[in-house]
Amino acid sequence: MMQFMLLFSRQGKLRLQKWFSAYPDRVKKKTTRELITLVLQRKPKMCSFLEWKDLKIVYKRYASLYFCCAIENDDNELLTLEVIHRYVELLDKYFGSVCELDIIFNFEKAYFMLDEFLLGGEVQESSKKNVLKAIAAQDLLQEDEEPHGFLDELGFTSPNAW
Amino acid sequence: MPTVKGDGMRGLAVFISDIRNCKSKEAEIKRINKELANIRSKFKGDKTLDGYQKKKYVCKLLFIFLLGHDIDFGHMEAVNLLSSNKYTEKQIGYLFISVLVGASSDLMKLVIQSIKNDLVSRNPIHINLALHCMANVGSREMADSVGGDIPKLLTSGETIDSVKQIAGLTLLRLQRSSPEMIPLGEWTSRIIHLLNDQHMGVVTSATSLIEALVRKNPDEYKSCVSLAVSRLSRIVTASYTDLQDYTYYFVPAPWLSVKLLRLLQNYPPPEDPSVRTRLTECLETILNKAQEPPKSKKVQHSNAKNAVLFEAINLIIHMDSDPNLLVRACNQLGQFLQHKETNLRYLALESMCLLATSEFSHEAVKKHQDTVITALKTERDVSVRQRAVDLLYAMCDRSNAEEIVGEMLEYLESADYSIREEMVLKVAILAEKYAVDYTWYVDVILNLIRIAGDYVSEEVWYRVIQIVINRDDVQGYAAKTVFEALQAPACHENMVKVGGYILGEFGNLIAGDPRSSPLVQFQLLHSKYHLCSPNTRGLLLSTYIKFINLFPEIKASIQEILGSDNNLRNPDVELQQRCIEYLQLSTVASPDVLVGLHNITLLLFRSLAKLKKKKPTATAEGGEEKEKEPRTIPQAQVNNAEPSAPVPLQVSVGLPIGRSTARNRRLSVNLKMICSLMPPLPSFFFFFFLMKFEAYLFFYLTIIFLISRFFCKQNGVLFENDLLQIGIKAEYRQNLARVGVFFGNKTTFQFTNFTSNLVLPDSIKSGMYKNRGCILCKCFKIWCQSGQMQKLNLKLPVIISKFLEPAEMNSEAFFTRWKALSQPDQECQKIFKAQFPQDTEQVKQKVLGFGLSILQGIDPNPDNFVSSAILHTRNQQVGCLVRLEPNKQMQMYRLTIRSTKPEISKALGDLLETQF
Numbered sequence A: 001m002m003q004f005m006l007l008f009s010r011q012g013k014l015r016l017q018k019w020f021s022a023y024p025d026r027v028k029k030k031t032t033r034e035l036i037t038l039v040l041q042r043k044p045k046m047c048s049f050l051e052w053k054d055l056k057i058v059y060k061r062y063a064s065l066y067f068c069c070a071i072e073n074d075d076n077e078l079l080t081l082e083v084i085h086r087y088v089e090l091l092d093k094y095f096g097s098v099c100e101l102d103i104i105f106n107f108e109k110a111y112f113m114l115d116e117f118l119l120g121g122e123v124q125e126s127s128k129k130n131v132l133k134a135i136a137a138q139d140l141l142q143e144d145e146e147p148h149g150f151l152d153e154l155g156f157t158s159p160n161a162w
Numbered sequence B: 001m002p003t004v005k006g007d008g009m010r011g012l013a014v015f016i017s018d019i020r021n022c023k024s025k026e027a028e029i030k031r032i033n034k035e036l037a038n039i040r041s042k043f044k045g046d047k048t049l050d051g052y053q054k055k056k057y058v059c060k061l062l063f064i065f066l067l068g069h070d071i072d073f074g075h076m077e078a079v080n081l082l083s084s085n086k087y088t089e090k091q092i093g094y095l096f097i098s099v100l101v102g103a104s105s106d107l108m109k110l111v112i113q114s115i116k117n118d119l120v121s122r123n124p125i126h127i128n129l130a131l132h133c134m135a136n137v138g139s140r141e142m143a144d145s146v147g148g149d150i151p152k153l154l155t156s157g158e159t160i161d162s163v164k165q166i167a168g169l170t171l172l173r174l175q176r177s178s179p180e181m182i183p184l185g186e187w188t189s190r191i192i193h194l195l196n197d198q199h200m201g202v203v204t205s206a207t208s209l210i211e212a213l214v215r216k217n218p219d220e221y222k223s224c225v226s227l228a229v230s231r232l233s234r235i236v237t238a239s240y241t242d243l244q245d246y247t248y249y250f251v252p253a254p255w256l257s258v259k260l261l262r263l264l265q266n267y268p269p270p271e272d273p274s275v276r277t278r279l280t281e282c283l284e285t286i287l288n289k290a291q292e293p294p295k296s297k298k299v300q301h302s303n304a305k306n307a308v309l310f311e312a313i314n315l316i317i318h319m320d321s322d323p324n325l326l327v328r329a330c331n332q333l334g335q336f337l338q339h340k341e342t343n344l345r346y347l348a349l350e351s352m353c354l355l356a357t358s359e360f361s362h363e364a365v366k367k368h369q370d371t372v373i374t375a376l377k378t379e380r381d382v383s384v385r386q387r388a389v390d391l392l393y394a395m396c397d398r399s400n401a402e403e404i405v406g407e408m409l410e411y412l413e414s415a416d417y418s419i420r421e422e423m424v425l426k427v428a429i430l431a432e433k434y435a436v437d438y439t440w441y442v443d444v445i446l447n448l449i450r451i452a453g454d455y456v457s458e459e460v461w462y463r464v465i466q467i468v469i470n471r472d473d474v475q476g477y478a479a480k481t482v483f484e485a486l487q488a489p490a491c492h493e494n495m496v497k498v499g500g501y502i503l504g505e506f507g508n509l510i511a512g513d514p515r516s517s518p519l520v521q522f523q524l525l526h527s528k529y530h531l532c533s534p535n536t537r538g539l540l541l542s543t544y545i546k547f548i549n550l551f552p553e554i555k556a557s558i559q560e561i562l563g564s565d566n567n568l569r570n571p572d573v574e575l576q577q578r579c580i581e582y583l584q585l586s587t588v589a590s591p592d593v594l595v596g597l598h599n600i601t602l603l604l605f606r607s608l609a610k611l612k613k614k615k616p617t618a619t620a621e622g623g624e625e626k627e628k629e630p631r632t633i634p635q636a637q638v639n640n641a642e643p644s645a646p647v648p649l650q651v652s653v654g655l656p657i658g659r660s661t662a663r664n665r666r667l668s669v670n671l672k673m674i675c676s677l678m679p680p681l682p683s684f685f686f687f688f689f690l691m692k693f694e695a696y697l698f699f700y701l702t703i704i705f706l707i708s709r710f711f712c713k714q715n716g717v718l719f720e721n722d723l724l725q726i727g728i729k730a731e732y733r734q735n736l737a738r739v740g741v742f743f744g745n746k747t748t749f750q751f752t753n754f755t756s757n758l759v760l761p762d763s764i765k766s767g768m769y770k771n772r773g774c775i776l777c778k779c780f781k782i783w784c785q786s787g788q789m790q791k792l793n794l795k796l797p798v799i800i801s802k803f804l805e806p807a808e809m810n811s812e813a814f815f816t817r818w819k820a821l822s823q824p825d826q827e828c829q830k831i832f833k834a835q836f837p838q839d840t841e842q843v844k845q846k847v848l849g850f851g852l853s854i855l856q857g858i859d860p861n862p863d864n865f866v867s868s869a870i871l872h873t874r875n876q877q878v879g880c881l882v883r884l885e886p887n888k889q890m891q892m893y894r895l896t897i898r899s900t901k902p903e904i905s906k907a908l909g910d911l912l913e914t915q916f
Helices: A025-041 A077-095 A100-105 A107-117 A128-144 B010-021 B025-044 B051-066 B075-082 B087-100 B108-119 B124-137 B140-145 B147-155 B161-177 B185-196 B200-216 B224-237 B254-264 B273-291 B299-319 B323-336 B342-356 B362-366 B369-378 B382-395 B401-412 B417-433 B438-455 B458-470 B472-486 B493-510 B518-529 B534-550 B552-562 B573-588 B591-598 B600-607 B811-820 B840-850 B902-913
Strands: A002-009 A014-019 A049-052 A055-062 A065-071 B649-657 B672-677 B687-690 B699-705 B716-720 B724-733 B736-745 B753-755 B777-785 B788-794 B804-806 B827-833 B865-872 B877-887 B892-899
Touching: A002 A025, A014 A025, A014 A100, A014 A107, A014 B051, A025 A049, A025 A055, A025 A065, A049 B342, A049 B382, A055 A077, A065 A077, A077 A100, A077 A107, A077 A128, A077 B254, A077 B299, A077 B342, A100 A107, A100 B010, A107 A128, A107 B051, A107 B087, A128 B087, A128 B124, B010 B025, B010 B051, B025 B051, B051 B075, B051 B087, B075 B087, B075 B108, B087 B124, B108 B124, B108 B140, B124 B147, B124 B161, B140 B147, B140 B161, B147 B161, B147 B185, B161 B200, B185 B200, B185 B224, B200 B224, B200 B254, B224 B254, B224 B273, B254 B299, B273 B299, B273 B323, B299 B323, B299 B342, B323 B342, B323 B362, B342 B362, B342 B369, B342 B382, B362 B382, B369 B382, B369 B401, B382 B401, B382 B417, B401 B417, B401 B438, B417 B438, B417 B458, B438 B458, B438 B472, B438 B493, B458 B472, B458 B493, B472 B493, B472 B518, B493 B518, B493 B534, B518 B534, B518 B552, B534 B552, B534 B573, B552 B573, B811 B865, B811 B877, B827 B902, B840 B865, B840 B877, B877 B902, B892 B902
Parallel strands: B649 B687
Antiparallel strands: A002 A014, A002 A065, A049 A055, A055 A065, B649 B672, B699 B777, B716 B724, B724 B736, B753 B777, B777 B788, B804 B865, B827 B892, B865 B877, B877 B892
């Protein structure tokens, strides 16, 4: 199973983290730091796989973002590369040519998308169409809800404000 | 600001923009603190916040957390969102819980209540949210309180597919975190049959679940094998249009295929012939497809296709039964070895390591040796080179060992520092394992030290010494080679160690050549002395004292070095002590002492642990080695049994204490006791040879008393506790004794301060006879463990009866002598109660073990024992006659001993009395 997935920028800023097993916060922070340094050091033509502790790290860079997954010893490295690619495709399709900013500003969407695709460290639904359908259903529900305008932002919805 | 999808929380977007616009870390922290204060006041304020506001603030907290800051409030608000009837609010609430709330949180009860409510919702999208949360948190508490509903949800015909999919993986997560919470016994068959489900997504998720369950309980799920094979077969024979959206870049369902292939790796090859044939066909099809031209130039196509191929090869290796498939797999991987994709080369090297271990494909792997060697030399990525090293190690056998070891040695000169140590170990193991000619082995190891001395661990250089010692045919060669290696202007300290050791032992073998005459050898070694660490210097000092023995002609030069101010006043106590002792030893000791010394360190290496065979993954195998090899047994001579002539003795005790290796801590200590008649000397000498032990606690062996356990046997355990075992092995011949003392470390740690000493009490000085003719031993020992000093007093069982030699005589001779010894003080009679069962056979063994004969046909009562023996001392022999008469009714014995010396009768009587 996949243990965790990290998205970080070329500058080493963490953009998304997903842990599929329970790790203490201290370990999460240390692991993240170590892996970001490790992966950023590597040169472009190098192999996408590396051994790290008792896990295998599979990473791939898309534009300014690195996608980095930690899998267990008997997991398939090549297919993990394609897990990353499929996730990128999903984001791309949803945001329409995704960029790092989309993930920063809509981080919650990136999480929801990941949940529909991977669950418990395993691929839940490999069909792009089905994942997007699930996300579209979510968006549909939210559009049914009352829209909020800028007045809400200013706190004018509460009766006390009048 | 990019477009915000969905309802877009504007406030959140503004906040994120603000953070991004911060010019410095300080500014960012300031902005965050401001926001945190704002949210805190909103949450605490009197105004009730509406759902949207709560969602927005919770989302901001989430963002701040993801930036790496700690969040210590807002959890309650997030939990409140869970019960909102608006989907997006509920969703953010669950996200916050999944990311931020630990399984142990107090709020978990409330969360679980919300999950329970959502699981029974009519809206499947709410059920999915609850399931996602369970799969993300996966706590025991959840498994306990709601986990029980999941199997039903998973297998019920009424559940829609998307829920089933999620339920499968949720169940998997709960099973992993708390397997005993959700018993699946009744669901087994239904879960297995999910493999036949119409919906590919459901099958994909169910396969992961089943694989995890199979690992725990393979027998219960055995029937999944045939279902998995038929599912796999349908996929691999499908055209890429058949599976529609489950085809990924022209590869049909790669994720499901890989999962099925992994599932099958939990079982041996299928027994059912039809299933087996079908599986073989699948694997062949996958191998065939690898040869077809690619349907797309995209890397995704080749990755997905090869992912399936590698997993199929893993299954072929796992089954390890079909030579045809194994060889085909090997050929396929061989093609990848030269592929332009680094990833494929890496994986091919890795998989081939496994193929090399199969008897069917080992030869096929060897065909690629040259390619692998090229990879080792030319790959740009160190992780790929590492795989090449692993593969070379795995494919090595007797036929190609010399070439592979040669290539690895050559590569080692330029190898990355990160893999040197592992390579050194691998080379050392291969060289030893496949050495036909041990001169080659010696060359390889010396080369290793020359090329990568820093990475040669103690295990490796101990091992070469061990092998040289045990193989007479390489000793001369080793001495010559090491002598030459030491002539290099700069040589590694490990080389000095090995050189010092080997020349000290076998330097004489090359001393005939004037270019390596004793003095040249000594000067060469000594030229390195000042550059070495104290440890190595200590070893060299031992070499010097051995040189005095090997080459008496250079004694004066060595004494000069030992006696130099620099050494005698060395701040390192260990070196100082050695110099003083060795110098003293070389001055006063007889050649015998030095001969004894010669073997001291030898012993250590003989009993040292063998080099562990490491697996290619460099994990050491377990297996404690417990060999003890006593070669040199200390010697004690009973010099004089003359009561009136007190004899001063010189006793020299050598206690070489080897440093135990990191893994094997059994240390063997040889005690050399040489008591010889010497001109009167003022006191005893004690020599401690402490090799590499760090400090100075003392272990005294003081000769004072006896240990009854050893009266009737020679070998055994003298002392044992949780930390230490001390064994005795002794040999006696006439008036000579050899006593070995062995120390075994029973802990898993190394003794840090371990010293021992042997002390003879004054009574010995004035003659043993006064002390009832026995050498009485006492050991006094202290050692340090966890900061605690421990003392141990022990007695060495060297007693007078050990010098008895059984004598045979006939009835007539016996009675003649018996009558001749009729003076009252020549007889010692004891009548005592039996302490042990009066078993004739046991008593007989004890009598024999004590050193007495058993004379038949002298006493008419067959139960009685009649014995005779001669006590040997250096100067005289004392005859002893013994009768032992058991009385089985009374459980008593009568023991009568007669000898020419009254003291002997009494001493033997006292000893024997305690034994029956």
